[in-house]
Amino acid sequence: MLLQQQKMQLSSYTELYDLVVPKENLLRKINELIDFSFIYEELLNKYCLNNGRNAESPVRMFKYLLLKSIYTVSDMDVVERSRYDMSFKYFLEMTPEEDVINPSSLTKFRKLRLKDTDLLNLLIGKTVAIAIEKGIIKSKSIIVDATHTLSRSNPFSRIEVLRERSKLLRKTVYQFDEEFKTKMPSKNIENDVKKELEYCRELEKRIKNEASISEIPAVKEKLNLLKELVEDTDEQMIYSKDADAKTGHKSADSSFFGYKTHIAMSEERIITAAVVTSGEKGDGPELPQLLEISQENGMEVDTVIGDSAYSGKENLKIASAQNIKVVAKLNPSITQGFRKDEDKFDYNKDADRFVCPAGHLAIRKARQNRKNVGKNQVDTYYFDTEKCKVCPLKEACYKEGAKFKTYSVSIKSDLHQDQMLFQESDEYKEKSKHRYKIEAKNSELKNVHGYNRAIAYGIENMQMQGAMTIFAVNLKRILKLM
Structure with missing residues (x-):
């Protein structure tokens, strides 16, 4: 019975759709682009097939949620609009005279049928497969970034x-x-x-x-x-409590309470992977997973484009092992060091020692951190404290009573040296021009599809919201490029 419900029932009024739903209508195009039977196959095990009353079609229920994401409306409004909007009825595969569902059914569908379903990866994977099949994705680059979403209770009473x-x-x-x-x-x-x-x-x-x-x-x-x-x-009665949401920081003096969605996107602006985390998580550590999911979804990747958060040593290692280039600036502390120019000591290459601003040469040096333990090695230079005690510049340089006066320099790894050279190349500069695209995509998710605020509590609901929103955005992008 459930399978029979997936098909539009025969009606003498069905021909009305050809008159009132034009070929360029977005919902007609989506119906023609994608076979939604994969939803039925994915959710079949969530239904009892031989007991109880007939359930609403899982495909139709899914389409209701998709309409909510496309048009950013409440459960009640999406059902009410499907009562009189012929494009909605056509998209939902209803007959023109067919009655609508009870809005409460959507809540039950989310809680009972979609729970424990990896909807996020399922829907992104489906749209990426369509984009590859249609020849839309031609690039081998993924652009990565994270966008924040405020908790539904953020963080007001x-x-x-x-x-x-x-x-x-x-x-x-x-x-x-x-x-x-x-x-x-x-x-x-x-x-x-x-x-x-x-x-x-x-x-x-x-x-x-x-x-x-x-x-x-x-x-x-x-x-x-x-x-x-x-x-x-x-x-x-706990509206201000969202146990899964956490406080994250957009800048040193700007914070938010909610979630982060870490996104990978092709140069054609098709989202190829997404990972939802609580708000306090860093961007860089999510790159390996975004890369892996994009590849599983069929993307061939030779370049990762992002900001400096993605240029960490572990990410450079993973990328290097797969011959993937990382178009992300190294942290300035690696390329320039932390010190201001006036605080830097001069290096004497003949003596292989640093000279302090007063002209005193270091008396010895020592190397700290073993090689290949995940940290950069450091050369530490030691100065004669007896000279420091009587030096005219000691107030800015020497702490009274200190046993040692040292000056340390980080030794850049081969990975960092290679990345620094790559940053100066024309290829790097050309590829970095594509990074703005993901910022525009984040803006679309928030301003057009309501992704700036969570519509329910908990990370599972946030993942579901992300799945439906990204699915809608990817379908619209595919149709535009076609």
């Missing part, structure tokens, strides 16, 4: 988030009816979640009672989002 959502609803209402302010309930001014929930319910009730306002699509969308939030807060 329940009251702050409820107030922000109700504020957006009021502002939208006032755009259409400024005088509606007189009909609004009195705001809750106490720091009491229950009273804030009561205010939100009363606000929702008064707007719903005015059909001339509540039926305006923009108002209805904000109204449904507030309703979902109120229900979720009522159920969870």
